[in-house]
Amino acid sequence: MSRWQTFAMVDWSGGNDRGPKPCKDAIWACVVRERAAEEPVYLRNRQLAEDWLSGLVEGELTAGRRLFLGFDFPFGYPAGFAQALTGSEDPLNLWDWFEDRIDDSPKSNNRFDLAGKINRRFGGQGPFWANGLKRDIDGLPRNKATYSNPFPDRRAVEHLAKGSFTCWQMAGAGAVGSQVMMGLPVLARLRRRFAGQVAAWPFEPLDKPVALIEIWPSLTLGQPPAGFIKDAWQVQQVALELCRRPVAEQERLLNVHAPEEGWILGVEPQ
Template sequence: MTYDSFVMVDWSGGNDRGAKPTSDAIWVGISRGDTSENPMYFRNRQVFAIWARGFIETELAAGRTAMIGFDFPFGYPTGFGQHLTGTNDPLAIWDWFADRVEDTPKANNRFDLAGQINATLPGIGPFWGNGLGRDIDHLPRKGLARTQNPFPERRAVEHLAKGAFTCWQLSGAGAVGSQIIMGLPVLQKLRLAFPDQINVWPFENLTAPISFVEIWPTLFAGQGPDHIIKDAHQVMATAHHLAQRTVTQLHADLHISAPVEGWILGVRDPHL
């Protein structure tokens, strides 16, 4: 598969960030060959979802292929999916969250859902990091308050990507747990809106014109200039970097041996 467009998305699991561009919000960078567009800011997931549908429609109508990267894990450590959905199909987790997540610009139920999942397991855990003012049954505020995690603390790829955060942490600087819960439903709804037009790496063969991949912009970009918001800089740097990769280099990045948990594009699999 070759790609005409590279679209990189810095995600947010929180609430509406306001009209003025800011950090810790949704940012999108697009590169096509040697051409890059200015980074785009989205104040909430609802606005982004509308834009994403329109963008995919435009790409398909123009006969272009696109790699769209999102900076949150697409899967969980081994065993979690089987417990949650009764199957090891990682896309069943996407469907599970899409059916249960309630999301508005001002509020969502991600912490309550995490507590409900914890309640189905022995002990306290694996999710932690209640970021709300009210207490939530079965969801501790601190990781040390957990008494048991029946699943690995990290995915295989996170042992290789030093500095990557665990899927179980929902709040705090750098945490990605909330981004997963609030991101997978958006991606699942896009998949359903464009049947047979979107493939998800590494869970599916990339034969459709649109590919969703997991990214970690830290791999490709530093802080950037002081006058540019870090998130905006990183999505542009990542999109530009991937657009400059040769077909051989990109295929090597996509070739991994442990697909069920998901994988970060650009982290080489030591087993291959």
């Protein structure tokens, strides 16, 4: 029997409120409970998403069900970054560091300014790049013409995951840098709100009722059927696929050692 009864997957967004009409490139989530899939949920901004996530975790804990909760953004940065920024290699300290410094509202946030501030600390031309705002930001290059990264460009897992983007790119098609910076504070608050009930993979033993897991839906899924929003379809399919895997296969996928950088579930270590 699987150690989890509920699987929930979340497709995250680093941008602003997407409006009332369900659309692509927004936050989508789907819950599969006891192998039965619910309809995907459209969450127009991170504030609504965080409330939804808190309600989900609280509900599953109250019901005595163990929850596998996946997010489609990196849980860590390339080796050396956390130590240089926080004085500790522990990526969970880095989560708290961002939570302390990110200002977020449905219509605006400070992610690009914070990226520029971090860059200035390391000389002003990296590690972050791609300013997505119209105004210039001191220290945050718009492109790689003058870019210089004092840290590895990729995590170990990203060398194995074909098509993956680096944590450093803050804007542009497919970029995940904004998702990471705007997602880690939410995970930090979930860990604090449900202290002692949440474990973050692969940094902690999965011996708590709730497991936070890094996923990448596009790793195994193609295009959705006609008429489906890709993000909504993918979170449902990933949740269904994971819950249907044999227990031994679930455990094998989680048997990864990456204590600083994190890992993408499903990428085979070499």
